[in-house]
Amino acid sequence: MLVLEKNLLYSIVRYGDSGRFVELARSQGAGGATVFLAKGTASSSVLRALGLGERRREVVLVLAGEDTARSIIKAAQKDNKIEGVSILIGNAGEEDMDTKLKMITVIVNSGYAEDVMAAARKAGATGGTVTHARGTAPNDGSEKFFGVTIVPEKEMITIVADQEKAKTIVQTIKTLPCLQTPGVGVLYVQDVKEFENLGSK
């Protein structure tokens, strides 16, 4: 297991940019990275209404000491070929934790992500990232065949928002009528130490 003194650097980049990002992280002293696929939600409300504008994204997880993590973010910002965001998540129990930003993670049964995002947006969220995931419920008979995965599929939604908005977002999601069945999902909030946009904006 890795030592806990490290921080998690959670970066969401444009599909195909992860290779470059990992290379960059290594050159700044990170040991390695974990990459998985996700989709970002549309930023334009017109596209959203049409059901279009979803973008494929890659999420890069890097465990690194705080200084290393910050230098990775700086380097990624300078490299304007990478497009996305970097979020540095702090460890609980640290003292300088009066951060203004929060990262909300919601894990729900497959099919609910769009509803969660719509509610979050109403409560003030500007965007979010959706990842497919798999639960390990007791009846874990999940099989993959021809790209169709069945039972028990989950969707994981990541949203970053400032503290005040985060509260309303959490409240709105919790009171969604379609999320009232027991066992439909979980939600947790983490502190964000640093949040930076990468690439040209």
Added chain:
Amino acid sequence: MDLRTKAKETLLSLLPIMGVVVILNFTIAPMGSHMGPFLLGSVMLFAGLTLFLAGAEAGFSPVGERLGVVMAQKKNLPFMLAIGFLIGFGVTFAEPDVNVLAYQVSSMNRSINPTVLKLLIAIGLGLFIDLGLVRTIKRMKLNLLLDILYLVTFGLILIAGQAMASIAFDASGSTTGPLAVPFVLAIGLGVAQSSSGGSEDSFGLTGIASVGPIFAVLMMAVFTRGNAAAAAESGEVAEEAIKLFPKMLEVTKNTAIGLAPLVGLILILQFTMLKFPPVKFRLICTGIIFGFVGIVIFLTGVEYGFSPVGRLLGEILSARYSSMLVPSLIALLFGAIVVTAEPAVWVLTNQVEEVTAGRIKHTTVLLALSAGVAVCVALSVIRVYLNINYIIFIFVLVGISLILSWIAPPLFVAIAFDSGGVASGPMSTTFILSFIMGLSGSAELGFGVVGMIAMSPLVAIQVLGVVFKVKERKVLKKKEERKNVGA
């Protein structure tokens, strides 16, 4: 929905064919005023297919997946069979590839009503999905059941004659399109899980289901034998000037009728079992609307510019060359590029690589498939020139597949039969079929090529399975030798 990725895939599958047609136009087969409609038709094909694929992914796939889960929870056989039939029927009736085929058939042979043909194909598929489900639950051996089914098919072919046999196999090849596959797979998985069987039980459903349309069409031929067969043999290529907008209206009407049963079913299921949350359901509805618009544009493009040029190209070549060498070489080329362009083929090739833990590379699979399809298309041309009976081809191809099904590893057998329809996608039903029809100029010889393309993966994948088996043995032997040396 991610339009960009779909657009890229579609473009990739369209450009090679367009390129070859344009090159042929400037070299050996000038087509003059037909090139305008062809280019417009291609653009419509591109736009329509992109919209349809994106819409199907957002609108239809989630329903299929959710349905599999719900069915797995219910554990109620009559209920499963009812849903299996209804979905199989609805999906096939709406499938654009089936639509194209039905109209190609009725344009050659006025005595066959396209809607009736579509209904038959859909009923056949629905019933055989149920048969496949029963097999899963009763744990019957896949290759045994397939042997029985194909033996009965052979008997029916002998009664029905080659004209109907070729249409029957084409029908089967066109059912496994982008709409049907996710649904059928999801249902298969759902049922396999609830019957507590292993993962092998979930394979094979598509393979059995695709025999259904063959049965249905052959049965129709057997019962209506006299008039339908006679008309088929006297059929001629119908030449009509097609106007864009009236065509589009007609296609819109037909597509609406085609999609109605499936959409109705989805709506009923939404309020009874699926219960998608509101925003997700809205997205599914937009997906379905996109899919609908996509199918309309796609089919209009096909009938307006794409198919006519395929047919014309065939006619020009057959007029120009009395020997079959050049046309069959061109057919070889078309076959090879068409298969690499089908998006579903890429899924299959990667799957084989995964199953063999990388020992059979996906490029190898692609090469094998490409060669198989190229040979099949070229054989179709040779058949047209030499007037060989289609039944012989079917007997040989199916015979080889069935024999291989006892030699190749079971997993490869299941994947091979499931992926039968994978190679025959929109490009083969629209372009290759028209090309061969133009070349032959008669209904009797024109059909059957889609069915042949659909059968080539059966041979190709199973041969790879045998190769894999041999390779694995060699590896094991080497390991043993090394052990012996070490000792």
